[in-house]
Amino acid sequence: MSPTIWLESLITDTPQEGFELAITLSRRGVKSTQPDVDTLKKLRPDYANNADSLTAASQVIAINFQTVAAANNYWK
Amino acid sequence: MSPTIWLESLITDTPQEGFELAITLSRRGVKSTQPDVDTLKKLRPDYANNADSLTAASQVIAINFQTVAAANNYWK
Amino acid sequence: MSPTIWLESLITDTPQEGFELAITLSRRGVKSTQPDVDTLKKLRPDYANNADSLTAASQVIAINFQTVAAANNYWK
Amino acid sequence: MSPTIWLESLITDTPQEGFELAITLSRRGVKSTQPDVDTLKKLRPDYANNADSLTAASQVIAINFQTVAAANNYWK
């Protein structure tokens, strides 16, 4: 979408940084469909206060974390 | 569906290009079920302004990104 | 269900043919639950004009594409 | 649940038999939660005539097919 580099590598120093990267990837997936930041802000209360929406968000992070963890050979 | 080649390879130069390819694959999955571009355009406001729909879209991208990342051996 | 052979191999020549096979597998999964073609046709407008249904369909294709891509060693 | 053996092996002769096994696994997953066959029959029209339910059923088959396909080394 934008030529800005936001993802240089899947490698992180620690599992926790890997989890943060998984969160970033999940948000980027949302942004790729709705790039307008104002719209995203307006939608925030819809899902941040809904239990099922939060579970769904956690699921996307879990899927992306699988990728990041495998990339880092599970930080072993 | 169409004989046009749109997917020559799963290999990309960078993780970010891999993420873009995952977005393309996700959109192609939609298009394979609804090939009519006008219908897709009409549906856009339905999901681009709905938090749960955006999370669901991000999830499909995450699944496709798993495939692309594995194909590229995680760009290691 | 039917003794007709419809899946001889997971190996395809190109990634794009692999994606087409993933679409076929997804449709077969639907057909295994609802084999009646007329009913399936009647249901088509329900999901082909619904953004969330299209995302869900794309997700099943993405999961099947993971399988097909792994089977083909990512066409490397 | 029942001591009857219904799953002796994940190995199948062909990919198509593997897909059939994935369907069986998906149904067994349902049965483990609702073992009453009469109830399951009564519920059938609910999902067999609903596009989103059919997509969801296809998704479970796709996940189980990943397992069966890996078990068979993709029938290579």
Next chain:
Amino acid sequence: MSPTIWLESLITDTPQEGFELAITLSRRGVKSTQPDVDTLKKLRPDYANNADSLTAASQVIAINFQTVAAANNYWK
């Protein structure tokens, strides 16, 4: 939650026992969020008589079965 040991190993003698373990893991996931057994019993009719809920339950089992099957090298 409880210090009771309920998961000693992912290794099972047969695929079918592995599937039973996947069911156990799925139920434990539910219990970790709602540990009250009486509440769980009260909720049972809600999902045991709903086709989409049963499909969703089968999906969680399928995901856990992937894990158990890989742990057992697919009982090969």
Next chain:
Amino acid sequence: MSPTIWLESLITDTPQEGFELAITLSRRGVKSTQPDVDTLKKLRPDYANNADSLTAASQVIAINFQTVAAANNYWK
């Protein structure tokens, strides 16, 4: 979000501790989207008393358990 270290390693001594870690990862995924603990507490009855929400929560745990189990080579 917070600089506190909460995830030092994906390695656990036992499968059961691995399952507990999967629960932690799932909750962290929720917290990353809604960090306010009071809001999360208020939402609790919404999902802890809803069968489908509990199944969805169990699914996220299952996905994270795949990651943790692979990291530990399935505790073999």
